[in-house]
Amino acid sequence: MGPFRxxxxxxxQQKPEGLPCCAAQGSAGVLESLRRExxxxxxxxxxxxxxxxxxxxxxxxxxxxxxxxxxxxxxLTPENVPEIVREHFANGRVVDRLANHDPSALRAEISExxxxxxxxxRAREAAGLLPDNLxxxxxxxxxxxxxxxxxxxxxxxxxxxGATASQVASRLxxxxxxxxxxxxxxxxxxMLGKRDGAFSNTPRAARHFVRGSPHDVRLAMMHTVNLWSRxxxxxxxxxxxxxxxxxxxEERGEDxxxxxxxxxxxxxxxxxxxxxQAVGVSGVNRMLDVGGGSGAYSIAFAQASETLQSExxxxxxxxxxxxxxxxxxxxxGRIKTRAxxxxxxxxxxxxxxxxxxxxxxxxxxxxNRALFRKSFRALAPGGRVVVQDFILEPDKTAPRxxxxxxxxxxxxxxxxxxxxxPEYRTWxxxxxxxxxxxxxxxxxxxxxxGSRP
Numbered sequence: 137m138g139p140f141r142x143x144x145x146x147x148x149q150q151k152p153e154g155l156p157c158c159a160a161q162g163s164a165g166v167l168e169s170l171r172r173e174x175x176x177x178x179x180x181x182x183x184x185x186x187x188x189x190x191x192x193x194x195x196x197x198x199x200x201x202x203x204x205x206x207x208x209x210x211x212l213t214p215e216n217v218p219e220i221v222r223e224h225f226a227n228g229r230v231v232d233r234l235a236n237h238d239p240s241a242l243r244a245e246i247s248e249x250x251x252x253x254x255x256x257x258r259a260r261e262a263a264g265l266l267p268d269n270l271x272x273x274x275x276x277x278x279x280x281x282x283x284x285x286x287x288x289x290x291x292x293x294x295x296x297x298g299a300t301a302s303q304v305a306s307r308l309x310x311x312x313x314x315x316x317x318x319x320x321x322x323x324x325x326x327m328l329g330k331r332d333g334a335f336s337n338t339p340r341a342a343r344h345f346v347r348g349s350p351h352d353v354r355l356a357m358m359h360t361v362n363l364w365s366r367x368x369x370x371x372x373x374x375x376x377x378x379x380x381x382x383x384x385x386e387e388r389g390e391d392x393x394x395x396x397x398x399x400x401x402x403x404x405x406x407x408x409x410x411x412x413q414a415v416g417v418s419g420v421n422r423m424l425d426v427g428g429g430s431g432a433y434s435i436a437f438a439q440a441s442e443t444l445q446s447e448x449x450x451x452x453x454x455x456x457x458x459x460x461x462x463x464x465x466x467x468x469g470r471i472k473t474r475a476x477x478x479x480x481x482x483x484x485x486x487x488x489x490x491x492x493x494x495x496x497x498x499x500x501x502x503x504n505r506a507l508f509r510k511s512f513r514a515l516a517p518g519g520r521v522v523v524q525d526f527i528l529e530p531d532k533t534a535p536r537x538x539x540x541x542x543x544x545x546x547x548x549x550x551x552x553x554x555x556x557x558p559e560y561r562t563w564x565x566x567x568x569x570x571x572x573x574x575x576x577x578x579x580x581x582x583x584x585x586g587s588r589p
Contacts (some may be wrong), residue, residue: 140184142225143203146170148187149194152268157190158197162213166198169214173221183225192246208236281364282321287354288361291318292345295328298336359399362392366547373547382550390453397457400494401430407524407579408436414575414583415489415522417441423489424449424514426507427478431458433493435465448473449481479503483514490514493524494581497541500551501559508567508586515588521569523584528556537580560584 146167147158167187174180191199196210207230209220216234223229236242260267266274286292294307301316308315319335322328329336343351365381372380388396411433417440425434428448438444448458448471455473462471478495490511496504511521526538533539538554545552557574561584564572569586576582 138204141182143184143186144170145186145188145191145201145203147189147191147197147199149190151194156194156197158194158199161197163198165214166200166212166217169217170221173218174225177221177226179221179225183221192249193242194249205230208242209234210236279325282318282325283327284357284361284364285318286322286327287345287357290347290354291322292327292337292341292354293347295319295335295337296346298334300334304335353398353402355395356398356402358391358395362395363544363548367544370543370547378550379546379548382548393453394457397430397454401432401461404430404432404493407577407581408432410577411493411524411583412436412440414577415491415520415585417444419518420444420488422487422516423447423491424483424487426483426490426492426511427495428458428491429454429494431461431471431473433491434471435461435467437489437491438467438470439465444470446471447484449476449478449483451475451477478507483510485514486516487514488516488519490519490521491524492521496523496525496560497545497554498549498552501555501563504555505563505567508563508569512568512588517588519588521564521586521588523560524581525584526554526580527560527574527582527584528554530556530558532556535580541580557584 146163148163148167149157150159151157153160167185170185171180174183174185191201191208193199193208193210198210198212200209200212201207202209202224207224209216209231212220212234216231220231220234223231289308289310291304291308294304299307301319302312304310304319305312305315319328320330323330323335327338327341329338337346343349344353345357346352347354366379369380415437417437420437420441421443423434423437423444423446425431425446425448427450428434428446429450431448434446434448438446448455450458450473452475455475458473459468462468462473483490492507492511496507499507508521515521526535526541528534528538528542532542532554542554545554560574561572564584564586568588570589571585571587573585574582575585
């Protein structure tokens with residue numbers, strides 16, 4: 137007896153444009169309808185839904201197989217789903233008009249499609265064509281740039297509850313022809329809908345990219361917009377060995393700073409609870425948050441302990457943003473801010489915890505050693521330094537995100553990089569720390585923790 141009454145496999149295979157596949161024929165809509173209907177009929181705990189690769193009936197998708205009976209349904213639409221859930225899953229009656237009833241014909245069709253696929257692969261290999269996934273990687277910048285341009289223009293806000301290309305262009309102060317081309321591309325990317333010449337935001341676009349929406353992240357995504365020109369100069373940076381467009385943070389302007397801190401807050405707010413849980417607050421009364429940005433981590437630590445006091449050290453323009461978040465959290469009495477430069481200003485003394493998040497990758501090795509020496513002096517005996525950052529494996533080729541982020545630092549700093557666990561261990565040991573340990577976390581970053589004896 138299995139853990140579920142039914143186990144449903146739904147093909148969600150995606151193939152290059154022009155090739156038949158379940159994704160191109162609407163499997164996402166079928167999946168959405170299936171999950172919604174199972175919930176509505178109280179069967180979510182009885183039916184396990186799993187997406188899968190090709191089931192071999194690509195011309196007749198979307199396809200779904202139901203076990204334990206092994207019933208194959210093909211050419212489904214979201215409108216078919218309520219009937220299948222009601223009749224098959226609730227009452228045990230197969231919906232015959234949607235099912236495949238001839239196993240021999242089914243097997244023959246799948247075998248024929250497999251042979252066609254293998255023949256096509258052999259022909260591509262003989263011609264020396266690039267594999268599809270490699271070509272998608274090379275061309276990936278196109279879709280990224282379309283979405284970044286829409287974010288930069290605040291296009292989704294201009295679309296609002298629905299608008300024509302002419303209306304959107306007028307609201308943006310942009311060319312109508314070019315705006316329509318961009319809008320059409322966003323429809324192709326499933327970020328907009330289009331009907332009778334009018335464009336509308338999809339639910340995810342309305343949720344995340346319309347100004348003032350409850351989960352508006354446009355300002356945070358503007359930081360990625362700002363990275364575009366830096367990454368465009370990657371070739372020159374590799375030749376030069378450093379950023380070819382480096383500017384100090386205070387030289388980049390208020391708009392850049394606001395987008396950068398918004399992006400950091402977006403990431404930190406999601407990760408702060410797991411960081412606090414991993415580090416713990418026992419014995420932590422005084423905390424120094426070096427380069428604390430928006431204050432998200434100080435806020436999370438203070439919320440976890442009623443006795444914890446934190447001080448954020450950062451640049452004046454950043455602290456103005458942090459202060460707003462601190463006040464919104466009702467923690468102005470326990471989280472203080474101090475304007476300063478982490479490279480040149482004192483960290484003070486008597487701290488139980490020095491927290492350094494997303495700072496080390498901006499510095500060169502000697503600057504990191506200096507940072508840890510100052511952190512050591514700032515800690516009381518038994519106090520801890522906690523580094524959160526991208527932590528590379530010893531050969532520096534993984535994790536993938538950390539390896540790519542190292543290039544982000546090449547394009548944006550004088551000598552920053554992602555660093556490996558052995559490098560962090562060496563620097564901390566050289567500056568007096570003991571009990572050094574690596575604490576992996578879900579997601580792209582981890583923790584390195586050391587103690588002052």
